[in-house]
Amino acid sequence: MSIRKMFFLSVVLVCTACSSDIFLKHNGNMPEESKVEKIAIGQTKESVQDILGNPSSVTGLSNDHWIYMSSTQKKVAFLRPEELDREILALTFDNGKVSKIERFNLQDGNNIKIDDDETQTANPNIGFFRKYFGGVGQYMPFGGGSDKEL
Numbered sequence: 001m002s003i004r005k006m007f008f009l010s011v012v013l014v015c016t017a018c019s020s021d022i023f024l025k026h027n028g029n030m031p032e033e034s035k036v037e038k039i040a041i042g043q044t045k046e047s048v049q050d051i052l053g054n055p056s057s058v059t060g061l062s063n064d065h066w067i068y069m070s071s072t073q074k075k076v077a078f079l080r081p082e083e084l085d086r087e088i089l090a091l092t093f094d095n096g097k098v099s100k101i102e103r104f105n106l107q108d109g110n111n112i113k114i115d116d117d118e119t120q121t122a123n124p125n126i127g128f129f130r131k132y133f134g135g136v137g138q139y140m141p142f143g144g145g146s147d148k149e150l
Helices: 004-018 045-052 128-133
Strands: 022-028 057-059 064-074 083-095 097-105
Touching: 045 064
Parallel strands: none
Antiparallel strands: 022 064, 057 064, 064 083, 083 097
């Protein structure tokens, strides 16, 4: 038997030995459907939190967007995980009350291409010591650098 055939056979054996390791992984905290049905436009944040619990994520500068989500992934041996299911409940609040209720699933998602462009900095050739020690002595908390009296 040639070296190539032995190598190919060993790769096939290793892959088949590991292929029976299938794991389902569940992430998130999507509330039960019976609880979600109790949410209506006009309810306060406190009442929503009492019914659904804490959200998976809170977004927006004023914390007016709550997201409850869950996903199920299948992982086979050493291969890349495959997402089987995704549920998202997005609540938007206006003046502390529910103003919008949205539901999304796996089919509503989009793959986003990450842009590999780089942002130019003001001085890309700055040295190590200037970068890490350049500000030493610049901060005067008690106004030590000024001769003017207030």
